[in-house]
Amino acid sequence: MATELGPTPVKKPASGGPEIHHAPKGVGEDNRIASQGRWASWLLAPTIIALAVVIVYPIISALVMSFQKDAGLDPVTGLFTAGGPAGVQNYVNWLAQQCSAPGGGTVACPPGTLGAQFWTATATTFFFTVVTVTLETVLGFWMALIMARTFRGRSLVRAAVLVPWAIPTAVTAKLWLFIFAFEGIANKLFNTTILWTGSEWPAKWAVIIADVWKTTPFMALLILAGLQMIPAEVYEAAKVDGASTWQRFRMITLPLVKPALMVAILFRTLDALRMFDLPYILTGGANNTTTLSILVINQIRQGFNAAAALSTITFIIIFLVAFIFVRFLGANVVEQSGATGKKGKK
Amino acid sequence: MSAGTAATALRAEQDRGRKTAQNREKIAQGRTYISAAVILIWCLAPAYWMVVTAFRDVDFTYDTSILPTHITLDNFNTAFDTSFGNRFGQALLNSVFIGAVVTLVSLLIGVFAAYALARLNFRFKYLVLGFILGASMFPGVALITPLFQLFTNIGWMGTYQALIIPNISFVLPLTVYTMTSFFREMPWELEESARVDGCTQGQAFRKVILPLAAPAIFTTAILAFISSWNEFLIASQLSSDATQPVTVAIASFAGAQPNQIPYTAIMAAGTIVTIPLVILVLVFQRKIVAGLTAGAVK
Numbered sequence: 001m002a003t004e005l006g007p008t009p010v011k012k013p014a015s016g017g018p019e020i021h022h023a024p025k026g027v028g029e030d031n032r033i034a035s036q037g038r039w040a041s042w043l044l045a046p047t048i049i050a051l052a053v054v055i056v057y058p059i060i061s062a063l064v065m066s067f068q069k070d071a072g073l074d075p076v077t078g079l080f081t082a083g084g085p086a087g088v089q090n091y092v093n094w095l096a097q098q099c100s101a102p103g104g105g106t107v108a109c110p111p112g113t114l115g116a117q118f119w120t121a122t123a124t125t126f127f128f129t130v131v132t133v134t135l136e137t138v139l140g141f142w143m144a145l146i147m148a149r150t151f152r153g154r155s156l157v158r159a160a161v162l163v164p165w166a167i168p169t170a171v172t173a174k175l176w177l178f179i180f181a182f183e184g185i186a187n188k189l190f191n192t193t194i195l196w197t198g199s200e201w202p203a204k205w206a207v208i209i210a211d212v213w214k215t216t217p218f219m220a221l222l223i224l225a226g227l228q229m230i231p232a233e234v235y236e237a238a239k240v241d242g243a244s245t246w247q248r249f250r251m252i253t254l255p256l257v258k259p260a261l262m263v264a265i266l267f268r269t270l271d272a273l274r275m276f277d278l279p280y281i282l283t284g285g286a287n288n289t290t291t292l293s294i295l296v297i298n299q300i301r302q303g304f305n306a307a308a309a310l311s312t313i314t315f316i317i318i319f320l321v322a323f324i325f326v327r328f329l330g331a332n333v334v335e336q337s338g339a340t341g342k343k344g345k346k
Numbered sequence: 347m348s349a350g351t352a353a354t355a356l357r358a359e360q361d362r363g364r365k366t367a368q369n370r371e372k373i374a375q376g377r378t379y380i381s382a383a384v385i386l387i388w389c390l391a392p393a394y395w396m397v398v399t400a401f402r403d404v405d406f407t408y409d410t411s412i413l414p415t416h417i418t419l420d421n422f423n424t425a426f427d428t429s430f431g432n433r434f435g436q437a438l439l440n441s442v443f444i445g446a447v448v449t450l451v452s453l454l455i456g457v458f459a460a461y462a463l464a465r466l467n468f469r470f471k472y473l474v475l476g477f478i479l480g481a482s483m484f485p486g487v488a489l490i491t492p493l494f495q496l497f498t499n500i501g502w503m504g505t506y507q508a509l510i511i512p513n514i515s516f517v518l519p520l521t522v523y524t525m526t527s528f529f530r531e532m533p534w535e536l537e538e539s540a541r542v543d544g545c546t547q548g549q550a551f552r553k554v555i556l557p558l559a560a561p562a563i564f565t566t567a568i569l570a571f572i573s574s575w576n577e578f579l580i581a582s583q584l585s586s587d588a589t590q591p592v593t594v595a596i597a598s599f600a601g602a603q604p605n606q607i608p609y610t611a612i613m614a615a616g617t618i619v620t621i622p623l624v625i626l627v628l629v630f631q632r633k634i635v636a637g638l639t640a641g642a643v644k
Contacts, residue, residue, distance in 0.1 A: 054515035061492035
């Protein structure tokens, strides 16, 4: 997944840095880059090894597991099934929502079982992602535009937006569960009698509202940082040329903030696709709020190997979305962060 | 004569122009304040409600008066009470311990990688950067299944190391990424001077750069600790009653009646978990915002 995050730019010798002084061109130059390379590999080794142990090993292990049959009692039939190689059966079972049948072979999973929830969980995950990221982008942009203005109390607002971000998601979930309780403050304030976590759409909106509350600040801060990179002279010049507020927003703010915005949207999208804590605690996954992550967790205790197949599917979905963002929508994460270095060297 | 009139007219015109501009400015300013107030209320009201509920008598859990009523400290006692099987006090210690170890290990390992990425020229630099970024976007569920099986097989279920090791998988990339962007903006000319004065690159790093980098490292440590402190998915599956962190303890907080959620005690526990973070975040606000947005935006 790593390599696809951005095209590897052509390597160029950095201007400034230790390279400027007293080096004859040619052999010396090559030597120094080689020695920096050795030095770099020593410095990077601990991180790479640690990540290999905690990430690469589990990925490979999950992949191997996903091609194995789960041994043990079948939860549907109650019969003992032996383990062994399964080929792509686990994947087919999830995608076609098939469960193993008593006499061998497969039948459609009975409603209510985990196997029957794959497509609804996928739909729910994407629904949450699209709705929350859209709301967070719009609200976050608006917040960032306000926070970029100069007014008394600006630092108070900038501090306040960090509060939802600092509250752990588990606490956020419990807090909103209380707010959305039947006798809770939400029903009281809006004079409604909604059983928020009791039926599909209120439950979904409860999750969405809680998520938007918690993560919009992050979005707003990323966009604000992007806005602050735009030099004020550009706006002054546009004003002198008679551009209206809307024109200035559309012709200057949007294009110039777009790289930062795309990265923020990418981060949030990937985060939303793996959403777990909030719906797990807030609704327990009831009423069609089960996301793919929740489905994996529920499956683990019913069979590792099927769970591994499902987590691999989830991983592939997230990977594909990241790929589409980077390739077709121009979210260039690596280059974005690379730009800092160039700017830092003046 | 006519020239004078024209000048007066012009001045009047200019005055009027200035007044409308001023008025427009005032209206814009007013709109900014209203928007700022909306943001403040939206961000703070739910957190305020948590604190108000934490201090409200349990018999008035569903009192919906906006101002604090029936103020009591009982909920904080209930939060730490172990008679219903809750282990909130223990969980607090667990979270601090896990967070401290994860932060320390990630910083120790990550600081070298960040230095190399920010400072050195080598092949595959962007590949490594991309790998580390990709790792931070990695879904936790893709790790949990093999780890669940592995830890079951080697008898690590419910141990501290079973919680610490997966945590490192997402805190370490964050640490490297944040520190790399901080390091890029440091005054590296000083390192060069040190080298001209005869320090080796290693000495220059230890004696000049490390002290300069202390604020960046400290900010990264806060971000790393917060992200470990907030972790729920891995812990909810791999921890035991003895090792569970606060997020798991709060999510499964039980009351005297099995079908009644003890909201006031949970809000008290939530307040205890949140207040230190909020204070930390507000004190180091500027640095934290810089760390959060580092690299991603610039």
